Amino acid sequence: MRHIMSYDIYIVGIGIKWIEHITLEVDRVLGFCKEILYIERAPGIEEYFAEKADFVTNLTDLYSEDSERTETYHEMATRVVDSALEHSPVAFALYGHPTIYAYPPFLVREMAASLGLSVKLLPGISALDCLFCDLAIDPSVNGIQMFEATDLLLREHPINTAAATVIWQIGSLETALFSSARSAASRFDRFRDYLLRFFPEHHPIYAVYSQPHPMLKSQVHKFEISKIEQFSTVLHSAVTLYLPPRMPSEVKNVELLSKLQDPNYLRNLTAT
Ligand SMILES: C[S@@+](CC[C@H](N)C(=O)[O-])C[C@H]1O[C@@H](n2cnc3c(N)ncnc32)[C@H](O)[C@@H]1O
The missing domain is CATH 3.30.950.10 (Tetrapyrrole methylase, C-terminal domain)
Structure with a gap:
């Protein structure tokens, strides 16, 4: 299936469990990207990406002991945007879901906006x-x-x-x-x-x-x-x-509770 609209950068979540969590949507998008830049260490993942795109770049190696994580994230984002300027569309693939406790996608969006590059975020299975x-x-x-x-x-x-x-x-x-x-x-x-x-x-x-x-x-x-x-x-x-919670919370609003099974009350809530 062809993509209907193309973006310069796709920021995609690839899930937690190796390549088994990759959605059909992400798999399809990776297939038309010229480069896949990724943060993930799982063995075999590089081979999967190499079947999808001509260029594959592992950004995980940018992490170094004792370095500020935010500096590394800026470096990662810069690499993604540079790659999009050179040969879009590109994909930035991160484990899990791309906007859950992940800072680089937001940096990429900011940098891309200032350069007029379009960005699409695609969800993944999160931890x-x-x-x-x-x-x-x-x-x-x-x-x-x-x-x-x-x-x-x-x-x-x-x-x-x-x-x-x-x-x-x-x-x-x-x-x-x-x-x-x-x-x-x-x-x-x-x-x-x-x-x-x-x-x-x-x-x-x-x-x-x-x-x-x-x-x-x-x-x-x-x-x-x-x-x-x-x-x-x-x-x-x-x-x-x-x-887990200390103890289940109690219903405080008993007046509302009494109405939940009342068809007349439902009629007040719905448009006729
Ligand atoms: C930088 S956040 C990335 C989260 C990721 N974007 C997601 O959607 O799952 C890293 C945190 O995700 C959680 N995490 C990552 N992999 C996990 C796993 N296999 N099992 C449980 N938690 C995990 C941990 O809390 C870890 O500190």
Whole structure:
């Protein structure tokens, strides 16, 4: 199928599980791009991209130990835009979903706008989607809130314990620098103390590493907040935390509740 309208840059999510999460839409778009620039380390992914486009560039190698992650993101965005100026259309492929806890796509959009280049964002399966399946959770039951781990501590966001909580990027807690080193157990002290402002010490945390490849299984570790330092070795850069609500929230508006099954009330809500 031909594309109806072409953009200079496609920013696409490729999901979490190797090439198995790539949507038909993204697969089709990659097939007409001249270059694919990507952030992903999975073995075999380069070969898949090489079948799609003449030029394939792995931007993951731009990360270096102790460097500022934002500087690396600027470098990545510049490479994508330069490539589009040279031979559009190009694709910028990122694991997961391209706008969920991912800064480079926003830099690309800004740079592209200032140069008159058009950009299209295409969704991918996020680590959040995988977490819902790995833990068999429906986020609508109690509602859900999400925080970035370091941002939670910086802004001291209040946590609503009646809703579920998802915490991203625990593996890069308390630093803006890139590091592939394992965390020290004491790294999580401030984080644990912050959670204990809202939850009792026995409240469970689920640390989820969702299946990154069909040959590997998802890993889920469940532990009490007060024991987090014992799990420092499993809290790596591809882990997301989930905390269930303390207790299900109660219905407060009983007057509205009484109307939910009332056909006459429904008639008031709908246009005739
Ligand atoms: C920079 S963000 C990118 C998120 C990505 N855009 C997405 O939609 O999933 C990196 C964070 O995603 C989460 N993550 C990435 N891979 C994961 C996996 N296989 N299992 C669980 N969480 C993962 C972790 O919270 C990690 O710190």
